[in-house]
Amino acid sequence: MGLAIFALIAGLALLVWSADRFVAGAASTAGYFGMPPLLIGMVVVGFGTSAPEMVVSALAALEGSPGIALGNAYGSNIANIALILGVTALISPIMVHSTVLRKELPILTFVTLISVGLIADLDLSRLDAVVLLLVFGSLMAWTIYQGVKQNSDPLAKQMEMETAVNTMPFKRAFFWLLAGLLMLVASSRILVWGAVQIAQIFGVSDMIIGLTVVAIGTSLPELASSVIAARKGEHDIALGNVIGSNLFNTLAVVGIAGSIHPFFVAPETLSRDMVVMGALTISLFLIGYGFKGRQGRINRFEGAALVLVYAGYTAWLISTVLSVQP
Numbered sequence: 345m346g347l348a349i350f351a352l353i354a355g356l357a358l359l360v361w362s363a364d365r366f367v368a369g370a371a372s373t374a375g376y377f378g379m380p381p382l383l384i385g386m387v388v389v390g391f392g393t394s395a396p397e398m399v400v401s402a403l404a405a406l407e408g409s410p411g412i413a414l415g416n417a418y419g420s421n422i423a424n425i426a427l428i429l430g431v432t433a434l435i436s437p438i439m440v441h442s443t444v445l446r447k448e449l450p451i452l453t454f455v456t457l458i459s460v461g462l463i464a465d466l467d468l469s470r471l472d473a474v475v476l477l478l479v480f481g482s483l484m485a486w487t488i489y490q491g492v493k494q495n496s497d498p499l500a501k502q503m504e505m506e507t508a509v510n511t512m513p514f515k516r517a518f519f520w521l522l523a524g525l526l527m528l529v530a531s532s533r534i535l536v537w538g539a540v541q542i543a544q545i546f547g548v549s550d551m552i553i554g555l556t557v558v559a560i561g562t563s564l565p566e567l568a569s570s571v572i573a574a575r576k577g578e579h580d581i582a583l584g585n586v587i588g589s590n591l592f593n594t595l596a597v598v599g600i601a602g603s604i605h606p607f608f609v610a611p612e613t614l615s616r617d618m619v620v621m622g623a624l625t626i627s628l629f630l631i632g633y634g635f636k637g638r639q640g641r642i643n644r645f646e647g648a649a650l651v652l653v654y655a656g657y658t659a660w661l662i663s664t665v666l667s668v669q670p
Contacts, residue, residue: 348541355535356561362531363396363565366524372517394592395525396562399532401601404554409540410607414468415554416562417597418617422555423563424586424593425624426654428570432582433647436574440583440641448487448587449629452594455479456625459594460618466609473602480595535561548665551610555617556661563589583642590625612664620657624650 397420404412432438440449458479462472512520539558543550566585573581631642642650 345545348538348545351534351538352542352557353538355531355533355538356557356564358527358531359396359400359535359561360564360568362524362527364524364568365520366395366528367565368512369517369520369522369524372512373514373521376514376517394589394597395528396532396565397589397593397597398600399528400536400558400562401597402604403529403532403536404550405601405605405607407536407540408605409536409550410468410601410605411543411549411551411610412536412539412554412558413601413605414598414607414609414613415551415617416558417593417601418613418621419555419559420563421590421593421621422617422624422657423559423654424566424589425628426650426657427560428563428567429583429586429628429642430647430650430654431567432570432574433642434644434651435571436577437644437647438574438583438642448591451483452587452590453625453629455483455591455594456622459598460614460622463609463614463618466611466614467606468598468602468609469606470603473599473606476595476599477603480591480599483591483595546665549610551613552661552665556658616660616664620653624653 397416401413401416404410404416429438459476462468462475535558539553540550542557543553566589570582570585573585631646
C-alpha cells in the first residue's frame with residue numbers, strides 16, 4: 345500500500361518535471377531549426393504538454409489497463425476546461441483575440457462529437473482508433489497551414505516574445521529534449537503501476553483512478569503554463585494550451601491507446617463522463633467564441649462556474665465509488 349502511494353506521488357512529480365524539461369528542450373530545438381513561433385506554440389508546445397497523457401495512456405493500454413488509458417484522456421479534457429480554465433479565468437479573465445483559436449473552438453466541439461459517435465457502441469476498435477488518428481493528422485496539417493498563413497495573428501506575436509525569452513544553447517536544448525522524453529516514459533511507467541495497485545487495493549475501477557488522480561496529475565503542465573500565461577496577460581496562449589491539449593487527448597491519446605489495445609468502453613463512460621466532457625466543450629465554444637459582435641471571453645463569474653462544475657463532477661465520481669463499497 346505504502347509503496348503504491350509513493351509510486352503514484354513520485355511518478356506524478358517526475359512526470360510534471362520531465363514534461364516541463366521536454367517542452368523547453370523541444371521548443372528551443374525547433375527554434376534553432378527555423379520553425380515559426382506560432383507553430384512552436386501550437387504544435388511543439390501543444391504536443392509536449394500532452395506528452396504525459398500520451399505516454400501514460402500508451403503504457404496503460406500495453407499493460408491491459410484500458411480504464412486508465414481512457415479515463416486519463418477524457419478526465420484530462422474535463423480538468424482542462426473546468427478546472428484549469430476556471431482557475432485561470434479567476435486569476436485573470438481570458439480574452440480571445442486569436443483568429444486561429446476562434447477557428448479551433450468549433451473544431452474541438454466537432455471532434456468531441458465524433459469521439460462520442462465512435463464509442464456509442466461501447467467498443468473502441470482499431471478501426472475507430474485509426475479514424476481518430478487520421479482526423480488528428482488532418483487537423484495537424486490544417487494547423488500548420490493556418491500557422492504559416494496567419495503571420496500577424498496575436499497568438500503568433502505572443503509566442504514570438506515567449507520563444508525569444510525562453511531560449512537555451514542548442515546542445516542543452518537537445519539534451520533536455522532527449523532526457524525529458526526518457527524521463528517521461530520512466531515516470532509514466534511508475535505512475536501507471538502505482539495507479540493500478542491503488543485501484544486493486546481499494547477495489548475501485550481503474551477508470552475512476554484514471555479520471556481523477558491520473559488525469560489531474562497529467563494536466564498539471566497545462567495548469568502551470570496557462571496560469572503563468574494569464575498572469576502575463578497572454579490570454580491566447582492560456583486558451584491555446586487547453587484547446588490544443590484537448591484535441592491531442594481526444595484524437596491522438598485515445599487513438600494511440602486504441603490502436604495498441606482495442607477495448608470495451610464502460611457504459612458509465614458514455615452516460616456520465618462523455619456527457620460532462622461534451623457539455624463543457626460546447627459551453628467553452630459558446631463562451632469563448634463570441635457572437636453578435638461580442639468578443640469571446642471567459643470572465644471571473646464564468647471561471648467560478650467552471651470550477652464549481654468540476655467540484656460537482658468530482659463529488660459525483662466519489663459518490664459512485666462509495667455506492668459500490670461493501
